[in-house]
Amino acid sequence: MMNMRLVIASLLFTPLISFAADTEFTLVIKDHHFLPSEIRVPAGQKVKLIVENQDATPEEFESHELNREKIVAPKSKVSIFIGPLKAGKYPFFGEFNQATARGLVIAE
Amino acid sequence: MFGPAIIIFRETLEAALVLGIVAAATRGVDRRGLWLVMGVLAGLIGSAVIAGLTETIAQLADGSGQELFNAAVLGVAVLMLAWHQIWMATHGAELARDARQLGSAVKDGQRELSAIAILVALTVLREGAESVLFLHGMAMGGSSSLTDIIAGGALGLAGGAVIGMIMYLGLMRIPLRWFFSVTGALLVLLAAGLAGQMARLLIQADLIPSLATPLWDTTALLPTKSLLGSILHVLIGYESAPSGMQILFYAGTLAIIVTCSALVKRRQTVQLLKPTQA
Numbered sequence: 322m323m324n325m326r327l328v329i330a331s332l333l334f335t336p337l338i339s340f341a342a343d344t345e346f347t348l349v350i351k352d353h354h355f356l357p358s359e360i361r362v363p364a365g366q367k368v369k370l371i372v373e374n375q376d377a378t379p380e381e382f383e384s385h386e387l388n389r390e391k392i393v394a395p396k397s398k399v400s401i402f403i404g405p406l407k408a409g410k411y412p413f414f415g416e417f418n419q420a421t422a423r424g425l426v427i428a429e
Numbered sequence: 430m431f432g433p434a435i436i437i438f439r440e441t442l443e444a445a446l447v448l449g450i451v452a453a454a455t456r457g458v459d460r461r462g463l464w465l466v467m468g469v470l471a472g473l474i475g476s477a478v479i480a481g482l483t484e485t486i487a488q489l490a491d492g493s494g495q496e497l498f499n500a501a502v503l504g505v506a507v508l509m510l511a512w513h514q515i516w517m518a519t520h521g522a523e524l525a526r527d528a529r530q531l532g533s534a535v536k537d538g539q540r541e542l543s544a545i546a547i548l549v550a551l552t553v554l555r556e557g558a559e560s561v562l563f564l565h566g567m568a569m570g571g572s573s574s575l576t577d578i579i580a581g582g583a584l585g586l587a588g589g590a591v592i593g594m595i596m597y598l599g600l601m602r603i604p605l606r607w608f609f610s611v612t613g614a615l616l617v618l619l620a621a622g623l624a625g626q627m628a629r630l631l632i633q634a635d636l637i638p639s640l641a642t643p644l645w646d647t648t649a650l651l652p653t654k655s656l657l658g659s660i661l662h663v664l665i666g667y668e669s670a671p672s673g674m675q676i677l678f679y680a681g682t683l684a685i686i687v688t689c690s691a692l693v694k695r696r697q698t699v700q701l702l703k704p705t706q707a
Binding site: 367369377379381385388389393395397401405406416 | 432436483484487488492493495496559562563565566567569570629632633634635639642643648652653654668669670671672
């Protein structure tokens with residue numbers, strides 16, 4: 322009986338756990354712009370952002386609202402974990418090209 | 430020209446403020462100038478090396494190399510500050526006494542100064558490597574002339590240096606009676622702030638949980654990116670939306686350094702008061 326409950330419980334939670342681990346979003350930096358410039362992520366859970374810099378110059382992904390900052394070398398990829406976030410808008414920018422490299426994370 | 434100037438100013442600000450505080454805090458220790466200059470030079474050389482290795486470091490540890498490297502740099506800086514603080518617990522009174530006599534300096538502070546030099550080097554390294562990457566990127570990007578980039582960089586550096594100088598001169602005006610208490614308090618808060626930043630990096634790499642995120646949010650009141658916010662960020666580790674884990678690291682570091690300094694000081698006082706048995 323106990324075992325049965327455990328099996329049911331683990332079956333119930335398995336999709337949730339694997340889903341949480343797989344929540345990945347990719348941002349591309351090209352010509353000093355973020356593509357896409359807006360990403361929608363689920364609120365209340367940890368999310369992995371993959372930032373790929375296709376430019377020949379380095380960039381720094383930065384967001385005061387997300388409390389994150391990371392250098393992305395030219396032609397390379399980094400991952401940044403964010404959240405769990407409350408529903409809302411979280412602007413981010415490329416510190417080295419602030420005039421053009423701007424974007425928004427929308428948690429919902 | 431002003432774009433690069435502002436970025437370099439922001440990067441320089443942290444190193445300059447830390448340098449201003451430690452230059453004041455080591456007042457009265459023999460040959461402190463030499464150690465501080467050595468720290469800055471080592472940091473500058475390190476900046477160029479680390480900037481060159483950015484990609485290699487980033488790819489270590491499954492893409493979390495940058496966070497781990499910076500967290501390690503911050504961790505060593507916190508240890509150096511803690512050591513200095515505990516050393517001051519036994520030598521502070523001596524320094525305050527000797528500083529009154531012109532030209533006298535504490536001779537046995539060399540090992541302690543080497544810790545301060547390492548702290549300075551690591552602080553310059555963290556901010557310097559980013560500046561090198563940024564300036565190099567600008568130069569390669571080709572949208573600004575080299576003269577503009579160099580002039581902007583120099584302007585930003587000069588601006589940061591001025592703030593560091595103001596910090597140093599301001600601290601030196603504090604009467605000796607309170608002087609080492611003030612610089613000591615500043616260094617402990619600095620250490621706690623660095624520990625908080627270290628927690629942020631480890632959370633960003635998903636190595637530790639963030640706990641309550643954010644624990645509070647004072648962005649509307651005082652954003653971290655404002656000038657006052659940035660200065661407070663360097664000085665006391667202010668953040669407008671910190672996570673619970675950051676506060677835990679902050680408070681833990683504060684508690685450990687204060688407790689250890691107090692214990693060392695008490696043990697020394699007890700030894701001094703012990704009657705000598707002939």
